[in-house]
Amino acid sequence: MFKxxxxxxxxxxxxxxxxxxxxxxxxxxxxxxxPIKKVPTLRGKTVINLFHEPSTRTRVSFEIAGKRLxxxxxxxxxxxSSLTKGESLKDMAKTLEAMNPDIIVIRHxxxxxxxxxxxKAKFAVINAGDGAHEHPTxxxxxxxxxxxxxxxxxxxxxxxxxDIIHSRVARSDIFALVKMGAAVKVVGPPTLIPPLIxxxxxxxxxxxxxxxxxxxxxxLLRIQLERQNRLFFPSxxxxxxxxxxxxxxxxxxxxxxxxxxxxxxxxxxEIDPQVADAPFSLILDQVTNGLAVxxxxxxxxxGGES
Amino acid sequence: xxxxxxTIMTKExxxxxxxxxxxxxxxxxSHLNDVALVGIRSKGVELAxxxxxxxxxxxxxxxxxxxIDVTLYRDDIGGSSCKPVLKKTEINFPxxxxxIVLVDDVLYTGxxxxxxxxALIDLGRPKTIKLAVLVDRGHRELPICANYIxxxxxxxxxxxxxxxxxxxxxxDGVFILPHPEETRW
Numbered sequence: 263m264f265k266x267x268x269x270x271x272x273x274x275x276x277x278x279x280x281x282x283x284x285x286x287x288x289x290x291x292x293x294x295x296x297p298i299k300k301v302p303t304l305r306g307k308t309v310i311n312l313f314h315e316p317s318t319r320t321r322v323s324f325e326i327a328g329k330r331l332x333x334x335x336x337x338x339x340x341x342x343s344s345l346t347k348g349e350s351l352k353d354m355a356k357t358l359e360a361m362n363p364d365i366i367v368i369r370h371x372x373x374x375x376x377x378x379x380x381x382k383a384k385f386a387v388i389n390a391g392d393g394a395h396e397h398p399t400x401x402x403x404x405x406x407x408x409x410x411x412x413x414x415x416x417x418x419x420x421x422x423x424x425d426i427i428h429s430r431v432a433r434s435d436i437f438a439l440v441k442m443g444a445a446v447k448v449v450g451p452p453t454l455i456p457p458l459i460x461x462x463x464x465x466x467x468x469x470x471x472x473x474x475x476x477x478x479x480x481x482l483l484r485i486q487l488e489r490q491n492r493l494f495f496p497s498x499x500x501x502x503x504x505x506x507x508x509x510x511x512x513x514x515x516x517x518x519x520x521x522x523x524x525x526x527x528x529x530x531x532e533i534d535p536q537v538a539d540a541p542f543s544l545i546l547d548q549v550t551n552g553l554a555v556x557x558x559x560x561x562x563x564x565g566g567e568s
Numbered sequence: 569x570x571x572x573x574x575t576i577m578t579k580e581x582x583x584x585x586x587x588x589x590x591x592x593x594x595x596x597x598s599h600l601n602d603v604a605l606v607g608i609r610s611k612g613v614e615l616a617x618x619x620x621x622x623x624x625x626x627x628x629x630x631x632x633x634x635x636i637d638v639t640l641y642r643d644d645i646g647g648s649s650c651k652p653v654l655k656k657t658e659i660n661f662p663x664x665x666x667x668i669v670l671v672d673d674v675l676y677t678g679x680x681x682x683x684x685x686x687a688l689i690d691l692g693r694p695k696t697i698k699l700a701v702l703v704d705r706g707h708r709e710l711p712i713c714a715n716y717i718x719x720x721x722x723x724x725x726x727x728x729x730x731x732x733x734x735x736x737x738x739x740d741g742v743f744i745l746p747h748p749e750e751t752r753w
Binding site: 285286288289290292293296297298300301302303331558561 | 637639640641642653654655656657658686687690691692
């Protein structure tokens with residue numbers, strides 16, 4: 263069962279809670295195939311999407327999820343919010359609280375911002391990405407996608423490839439996969455892998471071919487081009503040659519390997535178009551499952567509130 | 569079985585009640601091609617399956633069976649502390665222009681049926697919807713009544729009615745328990 267007020271990260275969830283969320287999400291997938299995709303469950307509830315960083319898929323996914331459950335969803339983006347006018351997070355929490363929303367979905371560049379908001383406010387908080395810390399709904403939709411295609415998660419070998427150090431997706435995925443009993447490898451150039459990451463229960467590999475050998479699932483991460491002025495590697499071209507996933511490099515992995523990517527993808531950099539568009543690429547399944555996971559979370563957090 | 573449970577239907581009673589209901593359903597529907605059974609999760613689905621088997625035996629017609637989960641249509645979501653487990657709705661036929669027979673185990677307040685009607689109508693426009701229940705225990709809170717009833721029984725609101733079925737690994741039977749239902753559904 264799921265009895266939390268907020269969803270702040272994967273780290274604090276138990277394996278049972280994760281399984282329960284995934285089972286609920288699976289039931290919601292059926293709702294998405296109906297002719298009328300809207301159910302009256304959260305009628306009268308208000309969901310505010312507060313996104314302090316650019317985002318399309320996560321914000322739209324939460325917005326559609328809320329609307330499909332008949333909640334009223336409102337989006338606040340940085341340019342339109344008073345944050346650009348210098349309001350502190352604490353004052354913003356109080357202002358929002360005065361409007362009496364039921365749940366705030368927040369994305370913020372500062373790690374821990376959702377936790378701070380959750381402590382200060384009565385409304386429920388879902389973390390939609392806080393800095394390089396966590397992105398729990400992404401990890402849950404990744405788990406759902408893997409479980410759907412492999413029938414299980416325990417015992418699978420999963421490689422997470424690319425910019426581990428800046429990636430909240432990597433961190434949430436590691437917490438989630440390790441908790442569910444998968445063997446996780448992180449693969450990338452040394453400059454993009456944080457020191458001591460082994461403590462999270464993963465194996466580090468700097469060579470892509472070796473990293474993906476025998477893997478059942480490969481999760482590619484986006485190279486954050488906006489950070490490349492800080493010179494984590496000599497050039498995009500070199501990164502692409504060494505770590506870009508092509509069909510040729512993929513021949514080293516399992517025959518039934520699955521490719522995932524949280525998006526948006528940089529075609530030709532971390533992922534070759536032939537790989538991105540291959541039938542074993544689950545990038546679009548992930549988007550659909552994201553909707554089901556977010557509907558499940560809104561339902562679980564708001565549905566049973568007294 | 570615990571002592572305070574009072575048996576109101578035995579395995580044989582359930583069987584003959586379902587046969588009676590099947591005959592009534594057959595008598596009221598001349599176009600069996602358009603008839604479909606939809607069970608409300610979870611016991612309604614098992615009962616719909618049994619009705620379908622008896623109807624096939626009596627008439628030779630194999631009626632399609634669907635399963636409906638009404639959780640997302642409940643009117644007490646957000647009001648009670650219980651968080652019902654969501655299951656899938658599985659109706660693999662178009663409901664539009666069908667004569668639907670909704671099947672549930674116990675009819676009580678009528679709220680489950682209201683939710684099921686809303687859920688069903690969101691899937692299309694059935695020609696008719698009728699209701700079959702194994703037990704009608706009274707105490708309706710909405711203007712809803714069943715078309716096919718296995719057994720009508722007088723109960724107090726301090727009691728609950730429990731149906732046990734072989735499909736769930738128990739013995740067939742219907743009992744009255746001396747404590748109120750956990751939820752008024």
